[in-house]
Amino acid sequence: MSETSILHIAGLRKKYGDFIALKDIDLDVGEGEFLAIVGPSGSGKTTLIKLLVGMEEQTEGSIWLRGHRLDFVPANKRPTCMVFQSLALFPHRSVGQNVEFPLKIKGVSPAARKKKALELLEMFRLPADYYHKSIGQCSGGEKQRIALARALAFDPEILFFDEPLSALDYRLRKTLEKELKNLHLRTGKTFIYITHSLEEAMVMSDRIAILNSGKFEQIGPAEEIYNRPKSRFVASFMGDVNLFDITMDQNSGQVSIPNFSIADDVAGSMAIDPLAVNTLMVRPESIRLLENTETADFVTKGKILGKYMLGSRIQYEIEQDDRNVLIVETANYSRGGTPGATVRLGFSWPQSHLILEAAS
Amino acid sequence: MNAREQRLGICSSLPLSALLLLTFIAPLLAIAAFSIMPAKVFTLAHIPDFSAYAEFVREGYWKSLAWSLGMAAVATGLLLVICWPLAYAMVRIFKRFTLIITLLVVMTLFVSENIRLFGWVITLMKGGLFEGYMHSWTGIGFDGLLYNVPVIIFGLVYIYLPFMLFPLTQGISMIPDDARYAAADMGANRWQIFKEVELPLAAPGIVVGSLLTFVLAAGAVAESKLLGGQAVIVISDDVESAFTYGQNWPLGSALAMVLIMVISVLIVVTLMKVDLDKVMGKVK
Amino acid sequence: MKRHTSINILFYLYGLLTLAFLYLPVVAVGFASISKSRYLRFPIRKYATGWYGKALTSDTVMDLLSTSVTIAVIVTVVSLVIGFFGALAFARYQWRFRKLYQKLILLPIFFPQTVLGLALLMWFNTLGITPTWKTAIIAHLVWITPIVTLIIAIRAYGFDPSLEDAARDMGCSNWQIMKEVTIPLLMPAVTSAGLFAFLLSWGNFPLSLFTTGADSTLPEWLYAKMVSGYSPLVPTLGVLSVAASAAVIATAFFIRAMIPAVKQARRNYQQAH
Numbered sequence: 001m002s003e004t005s006i007l008h009i010a011g012l013r014k015k016y017g018d019f020i021a022l023k024d025i026d027l028d029v030g031e032g033e034f035l036a037i038v039g040p041s042g043s044g045k046t047t048l049i050k051l052l053v054g055m056e057e058q059t060e061g062s063i064w065l066r067g068h069r070l071d072f073v074p075a076n077k078r079p080t081c082m083v084f085q086s087l088a089l090f091p092h093r094s095v096g097q098n099v100e101f102p103l104k105i106k107g108v109s110p111a112a113r114k115k116k117a118l119e120l121l122e123m124f125r126l127p128a129d130y131y132h133k134s135i136g137q138c139s140g141g142e143k144q145r146i147a148l149a150r151a152l153a154f155d156p157e158i159l160f161f162d163e164p165l166s167a168l169d170y171r172l173r174k175t176l177e178k179e180l181k182n183l184h185l186r187t188g189k190t191f192i193y194i195t196h197s198l199e200e201a202m203v204m205s206d207r208i209a210i211l212n213s214g215k216f217e218q219i220g221p222a223e224e225i226y227n228r229p230k231s232r233f234v235a236s237f238m239g240d241v242n243l244f245d246i247t248m249d250q251n252s253g254q255v256s257i258p259n260f261s262i263a264d265d266v267a268g269s270m271a272i273d274p275l276a277v278n279t280l281m282v283r284p285e286s287i288r289l290l291e292n293t294e295t296a297d298f299v300t301k302g303k304i305l306g307k308y309m310l311g312s313r314i315q316y317e318i319e320q321d322d323r324n325v326l327i328v329e330t331a332n333y334s335r336g337g338t339p340g341a342t343v344r345l346g347f348s349w350p351q352s353h354l355i356l357e358a359a360s
Numbered sequence: 361m362n363a364r365e366q367r368l369g370i371c372s373s374l375p376l377s378a379l380l381l382l383t384f385i386a387p388l389l390a391i392a393a394f395s396i397m398p399a400k401v402f403t404l405a406h407i408p409d410f411s412a413y414a415e416f417v418r419e420g421y422w423k424s425l426a427w428s429l430g431m432a433a434v435a436t437g438l439l440l441v442i443c444w445p446l447a448y449a450m451v452r453i454f455k456r457f458t459l460i461i462t463l464l465v466v467m468t469l470f471v472s473e474n475i476r477l478f479g480w481v482i483t484l485m486k487g488g489l490f491e492g493y494m495h496s497w498t499g500i501g502f503d504g505l506l507y508n509v510p511v512i513i514f515g516l517v518y519i520y521l522p523f524m525l526f527p528l529t530q531g532i533s534m535i536p537d538d539a540r541y542a543a544a545d546m547g548a549n550r551w552q553i554f555k556e557v558e559l560p561l562a563a564p565g566i567v568v569g570s571l572l573t574f575v576l577a578a579g580a581v582a583e584s585k586l587l588g589g590q591a592v593i594v595i596s597d598d599v600e601s602a603f604t605y606g607q608n609w610p611l612g613s614a615l616a617m618v619l620i621m622v623i624s625v626l627i628v629v630t631l632m633k634v635d636l637d638k639v640m641g642k643v644k
Numbered sequence: 645m646k647r648h649t650s651i652n653i654l655f656y657l658y659g660l661l662t663l664a665f666l667y668l669p670v671v672a673v674g675f676a677s678i679s680k681s682r683y684l685r686f687p688i689r690k691y692a693t694g695w696y697g698k699a700l701t702s703d704t705v706m707d708l709l710s711t712s713v714t715i716a717v718i719v720t721v722v723s724l725v726i727g728f729f730g731a732l733a734f735a736r737y738q739w740r741f742r743k744l745y746q747k748l749i750l751l752p753i754f755f756p757q758t759v760l761g762l763a764l765l766m767w768f769n770t771l772g773i774t775p776t777w778k779t780a781i782i783a784h785l786v787w788i789t790p791i792v793t794l795i796i797a798i799r800a801y802g803f804d805p806s807l808e809d810a811a812r813d814m815g816c817s818n819w820q821i822m823k824e825v826t827i828p829l830l831m832p833a834v835t836s837a838g839l840f841a842f843l844l845s846w847g848n849f850p851l852s853l854f855t856t857g858a859d860s861t862l863p864e865w866l867y868a869k870m871v872s873g874y875s876p877l878v879p880t881l882g883v884l885s886v887a888a889s890a891a892v893i894a895t896a897f898f899i900r901a902m903i904p905a906v907k908q909a910r911r912n913y914q915q916a917h
Contacts, residue, residue: 362738365737365738365739366737366738366739366740368732368733368737368739368818369733369737369738369739369740369741369742370733370739370741371729372729372730372732372733372737373729373730373733373734373739373741373745374729375725375726375729375730376726376727376729376730376733376749376789376790376793377745379726379746379785379786379789380748380749380751380752380786380789380790381766383764383783383785383786384751384752384755384760384786386767387760387763387764387766387767388763390763390766390767390770391763391766394766401763402769403770403838404770413701414786420762422809442662445655445658446655446658446659446662448658449652449655449656449658449659453655454655454656454659457656457659461662461663464663464666465663465666467889467890467893468666468667468670468845469843469844470843470846470847470889470893471670471847471886471889472847472848472849472863472882472885473847473849473863473883474849474863474865474867474870475670475671475673475847475882475885475886476669476670477672478669478866478870478878478879478882479668479669479670479671479673479882480669480672481670481870482669482672482673482684482686482879483669483672483674487684487685487686488672488686489672489675489686491686492685492686492687493686493687496687506872511666518665518666518669521662521666524847556871572753572754574756575754575755575756576756578756578757579757579758579759580756580758581758581850582849582850582867585871586870586871594760596756596758599758599759599762599784599790600758601763603762603765603766603854609766612762612766613766616759616762616763619756619759620759623754623755623756627750627751627754631747631750637735637801
């Protein structure tokens, strides 16, 4: 357990009957950190957050908050608070009463809690007359802010988020992502945010933990997860990617990738493990369409199947001779090709990433 | 709300509306009209004199009404307390058992209520199931448990239990899990969750269940006749006597009108506040 | 939210206790019906089934049964037809007077049946109609049709209106939509509503009491006997009435359970030919 760690999870395991939802989860979260836990549906992220807030009980392992066992504490005694996916605003209470709810439970006097509620409404740029408004009259974005205000009124040690933005439309989501990030900076609290959207996680968080089939695949800053994934799963989970199997000739030790010509010096320096599954990863934006005489560390050719306008970039689907389809993205001002044309493609060794995974 | 749905709505509601207008609203209007006629007339071709209402006050019929409403209120209160834990468990705790309970409770509704009350008569009477067995096992007997006010209330509780239970389960199932978890997450204990979240969110079910049991119990007559003997006379009993033995339709109508007024005020006030679509689970 | 196993057991016990409370009197009636003595007294010393033989050969009882069954069958059919359309207007269509209509339908359910029966008696007399078992059908309909409507309406609430729109989009007429989409989707509710209608009519007595005139239904006759004095036939006929309800429910469940098997058999038959 590190010095500045606020939350420490050791060997956490959760079984539902025979089904193992979480296996051997270890995690340390730093004081004031914004950690995003990302995983596809069924990865166990909802189970994990339920254990953290006390809605479920783990099968094995322990959870610690600043050195104190947390998992023995019932949900209503934990100094943490969650913003629910449904937001769980009380429909029978006004906006003000919702924000005040945790204070009322703590026994704060009505005058003091109204003052605090109005402060929080102001902090979230909600007019003071919203205090008496009913929840049903508020828009989606307003409800988000009210839920955040209510969670902050609780003044938790750690604020948990269970995909609170997933039901909103794109533009509103983008605005609120930034607001959340600013809120984190302003309050200095520890945020743990669960989502299935990597984009959301990358915009907001300091560190991202990728959860797959009940265990963490990789934990690190967004840049590391995006550029240096530890597994094919993480690589493909983080947006479009090209993955190539690397083979090594048993006799000559020659490294090769089907349909690619590899520069000799590069082939020699690729540190592959003959006993592992070796994969070369290249992001679409790192592959270039080559001029006639231009060369690169890795070169292949293929036929353009499709061309899609993405706004600032253009995406191509390009089919190699063995029917493998590459995804390539170029800046939209750069020279390209038309569907049906055959093109040469290449990328450089430093812009690719080698993934070594134990053979299963 | 487009023109086609407007047309379809009116057309398909027509048979039922017509049935209820002719056989429900019209008889009620007839009762209202008879209630202001002079005593013991059998047509409406007389000059109204409101004498039947005077008789309601003078002859002490209001006592019967008070008994009916009082016993209904006590039965409703008891049913709320009795049914809440069961309804709660049916929504939150029982799994397959909920279906079994639902089926078995619904099935009792199909047994004529007088047969079920008769069952209690032969259970509670002197020489009945309870006293008879106790006497033969211990030698100690007691007078029957019948023919008093508590046993009438017991009968009301027994007969109207399903009418409280099902609206309550519906109400409790309207409480989102997240609302309860969120309250617990923010530090609320079991009692605070009940008071601050569950009770107010289940309110529509509580209101509908209480209204249903109160109204039906206030108009009930079989419980007081079969279980209560002549311990107290309830208002419906008076209405019945006036119509049958008394052959005094205006008096019977006036007594019925008083009961109907009390009930209507309750129903109208309550139904105005409850959104039926929501209670019945409309998908929004 | 956890470690509540022992409390859960208490809840289960409470549920069982409630069921025992609900069924105890029915059991008592069952025991009474097989007592040999003419004057019931527990504990029962001698058991006999003779009263059942008497009941089943009595002309009075047969008249009572046939009146009750006839009323229940007619009430079921009529209330289903009216209630089906009534439910669509209640839950499915958005129209101007819907809220008012919804409240109108609830009123008879919330109304004391004794008073309703008396009101109808007076109304029939005012109209110059002599009450017979036919007027009792009307009386039952006033109370049962709204219940049938509500049961079908609950199902209609869960019904996605875009299914009807899709059928219309594919060229169906209003009648075809009804036949191909609406009726099949609401069918489960219609069958359970039919079951309710039959059984509620079969067991009803406060409405029958005043509206059958010289005719009599089974529950009505039982009530008259109970009020006027004990007859050993009361528990016997009570049990027979309950048994008939149970038989109807069992048949309904059996038929519902058999539907998949019948469909499978038909499919096999069609494949074979």
